[in-house]
Amino acid sequence: MKKLAIIGAQWGDEGKGKIVNYFSSHYDYIIRFSGGANAGHTIYYNGKKYVNHLLPSISPETESIGILSKGMALDLGQVIVELETMETDFSGISKRFIIDEEAFLVLPYHKEEDAILESMRKKPIGTTKKGMGPSFADKVSRENIRVCDLYDPETLYERLGNILYLKNKIYGDKLNCDVDAVYQGVLEQFATLRQMGVQFTSAASLYEELQSKKVLFEGAQGIMLDIDSGTYPYVTSSQTTAHGSFTVDMTLTEEDTVMGVVKAYTTRVGEGEFPTELPEEEGEVLRRLGNEFGATTGRNRRVGWLDLPQLRYAIRKSKLNSIVITKGDILNQYDEVKVCVAYEVDGKTVDMPFIANDFRRAKPIYKTLPGWNDVFDLNFLKYITFMEQELGVDVSYVSYGPKTEEMMSKKDYIMHIHG
Ligand code: IMP
Ligand code: MG
Numbered sequence: 001m002k003k004l005a006i007i008g009a010q011w012g013d014e015g016k017g018k019i020v021n022y023f024s025s026h027y028d029y030i031i032r033f034s035g036g037a038n039a040g041h042t043i044y045y046n047g048k049k050y051v052n053h054l055l056p057s058i059s060p061e062t063e064s065i066g067i068l069s070k071g072m073a074l075d076l077g078q079v080i081v082e083l084e085t086m087e088t089d090f091s092g093i094s095k096r097f098i099i100d101e102e103a104f105l106v107l108p109y110h111k112e113e114d115a116i117l118e119s120m121r122k123k124p125i126g127t128t129k130k131g132m133g134p135s136f137a138d139k140v141s142r143e144n145i146r147v148c149d150l151y152d153p154e155t156l157y158e159r160l161g162n163i164l165y166l167k168n169k170i171y172g173d174k175l176n177c178d179v180d181a182v183y184q185g186v187l188e189q190f191a192t193l194r195q196m197g198v199q200f201t202s203a204a205s206l207y208e209e210l211q212s213k214k215v216l217f218e219g220a221q222g223i224m225l226d227i228d229s230g231t232y233p234y235v236t237s238s239q240t241t242a243h244g245s246f247t248v249d250m251t252l253t254e255e256d257t258v259m260g261v262v263k264a265y266t267t268r269v270g271e272g273e274f275p276t277e278l279p280e281e282e283g284e285v286l287r288r289l290g291n292e293f294g295a296t297t298g299r300n301r302r303v304g305w306l307d308l309p310q311l312r313y314a315i316r317k318s319k320l321n322s323i324v325i326t327k328g329d330i331l332n333q334y335d336e337v338k339v340c341v342a343y344e345v346d347g348k349t350v351d352m353p354f355i356a357n358d359f360r361r362a363k364p365i366y367k368t369l370p371g372w373n374d375v376f377d378l379n380f381l382k383y384i385t386f387m388e389q390e391l392g393v394d395v396s397y398v399s400y401g402p403k404t405e406e407m408m409s410k411k412d413y414i415m416h417i418h419g
Contacts (some may be wrong), residue, residue: 002256003215005242008222009260009314011268012240013292013301015326016261017041017057019397020218021404025059029064031203032056034136034238035220035246036073038128040295044403048089051295053130055082055097056218059377060090069203070102071238071247074110074136074147076189095197100248102202104139106131107186109167111179117175125234126270128296130215136227136237138163147200151188157183160181200341200401203242203248217245217252222271223260223314224268224356231356234272243319252319259396260320262311264328264383265337268303269294273359276304290330307340307364308390315393324397324407325387328380334371337383340364340391375400376417382412 004023008014024030037053044050045060054074056066062192068074083094100237110131117133118124127133143163149156157179164179194200224230226240238244242258245251250329252258265286270275279288283303284294290302314320332338343350343362353359370388372379376396384395399407408416 001033001212001214002252003107003217003252004221005082005217005252005256005258007219007242007258007318007320008240009262009272009311009318009320009323010307011224012039012222013267013269013295014222014261014263016219017043017052018402018404019259019261019324019326019399019407020057020216021059022399022407023192023216024057024064025062027064028213029215030056030058030064030218031069031215031245031248031403032067032218032220033069034240034244035236036132036133037075037078037130039234041220042402044255044294045089047403050085052082054079055086058096060093061085063096064213065096065098067098067203067206067248068100068103069247070100070104071141071190071244073106073132073238074099074103074104075106075131075192076186079198080189080192080196083193083198087196092197094193095199097163098199098201098203098206099147099193101200102204103147104144105147105186106135107145107182109164109182110134110138110176110366111174112175113167113171116171124271127300130296132237145186146272148202150187152245153183153187156187158382164250170371207249210242210248215250217242218306219244223318224310226317229317229356231272231359234270234291236314241263243318244322252402254321257322258318258320259322259324260311260318260393261316261326262323262387263326264306264331265290266304266307266310267292269297269299269301273341273362274302275306275310275359275362275364276307286330305338305340305364305366306387308387309340309343309350309352309362310359311391315391316352320393322396323387323391323393324399325366325384325395326399328345328375328383328398331371332375335379336368336371338366338368339386341367351396378417380415
């Protein structure tokens with residue numbers, strides 16, 4: 001069965017939640033495969049706004065199932081908070097979520113460590129302080145706990161003791177974490193989730209079942225924040241490209257759709273390179289128009305023009321073969337808009353950087369295009385067509401508002417324009 005992956009093609013916050021929501025009623029399984037509560041997916045059901053950080057965006061109206069896979073780092077307390085909100089409107093929905101027993105946990109001390117490290121860094125990364133870096137670092141240094149460890153409380157207690165023994169040596173008084181409190185807290189959360197009907201299983205055991213089902217992979221963050229391909233070190237700590245889908249032992253092939261979500265302009269939260277960033281005053285205007293404030297931290301998002309070399313890089317890194325453009329409506333009323341068509345790096349013109357370090361030195365070369373008053377104005381279609389020509393990938397959908405229904409296939413969109 002053909003699979004669909006929905007991936008942020010910039011630095012996150014392209015509007016993925018809404019796009020996943022648009023498609024999710026046609027899919028049997030919605031799988032989150034990376035990140036954790038650092039993500040913020042804003043979606044609307046029946047006109048009501050929900051901001052989920054961990055739960056995959058399943059469709060409440062269908063029987064679709066959400067999987068929180070082992071590519072994620074899970075704060076079980078946060079899963080409970082999100083499920084409780086969903087339960088008030090969709091009773092019994094918790095039973096439609098599966099937590100992969102092989103997923104690693106975010107424990108209270110990871111969030112503490114995230115904040116301590118940020119405060120101690122000479123140059124902070126600007127993390128969301130949700131414990132991502134410390135949890136993934138502990139996974140790699142073999143100092144973390146997985147969901148499956150919660151089945152064996154005795155060993156869990158011993159392992160937590162060993163881990164906190166080490167951490168207390170490293171952090172001393174700065175870390176304020178008690179083994180018993182962590183141990184009891186996480187076991188209570190595990191029990192609560194099971195009571196609520198959440199299923200726990202190894203996602204790998206679903207492999208056969210998934211072969212004959214319609215599967216949607218829900219990306220988090222954006223390609224430019226990928227630990228391996230992004231603007232390191234100003235990145236998140238997990239894989240954000242579509243390759244992360246391997247975490248349920250599945251691969252995406254050329255038959256599958258890897259859809260990049262592209263905002264009609266660019267934003268970034270936190271530190272790091274951003275070639276097309278607008279100067280403060282101009283940036284402030286666009287930030288307000290687009291309501292560009294972080295869904296997770298409330299921080300101001302940095303804003304700038306659309307960046308085609310960056311998108312070419314993203315297409316290459318995540319094998320995008322389809323694009324959905326979002327938030328073109330935010331640029332309504334600009335008399336003209338700028339698009340970065342190439343970079344100047346060390347005096348040379350570069351169409352597409354091959355390594356992320358080039359973004360650090362890139363100076364944008366702009367082309368100015370006429371603006372539009374409405375997304376159904378011919379000039380916006382011209383903007384889309386220009387993008388397609390420059391990127392070599394079709395824009396297949398156009399999203400023009402926060403509501404799920406404010407979206408059309410490009411075919412319908414063109415028909416609508418021509419009346
Ligand atoms: P962390 O993922 O909290 O470690 O933060 C690392 C970087 O990724 C920071 O610049 C964050 O602002 C950024 N980041 C993490 N999650 C998101 C997201 O969902 N949208 C946009 N930026 C994010
Ligand atoms: Mg977001």
